[in-house]
Amino acid sequence: MTQNPEWWPVLEAWLPELQERTVAALEAVTAGHDDIVGVALFTDADAATLVPAALTAAHRAELEKEFPDYAEQAGWNPNEFDLQLGRRQPGVLDPLMAKVKTLAEEVDDADMLSFRVLAWNWMVEGLKNLSRDGAFDAAYPQANVTFWITDYHPDVENMVEWIELLNPPERSAPYVAWLRKNW
Numbered sequence: 001m002t003q004n005p006e007w008w009p010v011l012e013a014w015l016p017e018l019q020e021r022t023v024a025a026l027e028a029v030t031a032g033h034d035d036i037v038g039v040a041l042f043t044d045a046d047a048a049t050l051v052p053a054a055l056t057a058a059h060r061a062e063l064e065k066e067f068p069d070y071a072e073q074a075g076w077n078p079n080e081f082d083l084q085l086g087r088r089q090p091g092v093l094d095p096l097m098a099k100v101k102t103l104a105e106e107v108d109d110a111d112m113l114s115f116r117v118l119a120w121n122w123m124v125e126g127l128k129n130l131s132r133d134g135a136f137d138a139a140y141p142q143a144n145v146t147f148w149i150t151d152y153h154p155d156v157e158n159m160v161e162w163i164e165l166l167n168p169p170e171r172s173a174p175y176v177a178w179l180r181k182n183w
Helices: 007-013 015-030 057-066 068-074 094-104 109-132 135-139 156-166 169-182
Strands: 036-043 051-056 144-149
Touching (some): 007 015, 015 036, 015 094, 015 109, 036 057, 051 057, 068 169, 094 109, 156 169
């Protein structure tokens, strides 16, 4: 894959905004809940959207009861999270993603997958920085932190890398084992 060397500096310059908006977006989604066991940002295959989501302990308990074999995986999959923005509800991350979309419009079709992979890794980098700085542990102690692409099936090692970057090994190991066996 060819990557334009100009893409990363532009995305990197937006990292502080991504991190600030991520905190605000998750706060908006989790407002009024003190039982958060999972937080996530998810995007689409085009890397055109970025949406916050969270999982409450109560909803996870319901999932465990209804689907006991799926409970561990549900704790990492934002599709199962009970706190999300409403459909088409504007989000705190939208203005930033509009800039990413504008940048993507300058990318040739032949380079689009390369751009998307870079954009996904930029999103993970923002989450990693927040995780490393303790933002998630302070706001959501012991919560799983996930990055997810809704309509694209990334390579298992990409998924593992993202999960391990965002979570301590003692929290992520069971899910990483599941991913390597089942993804």
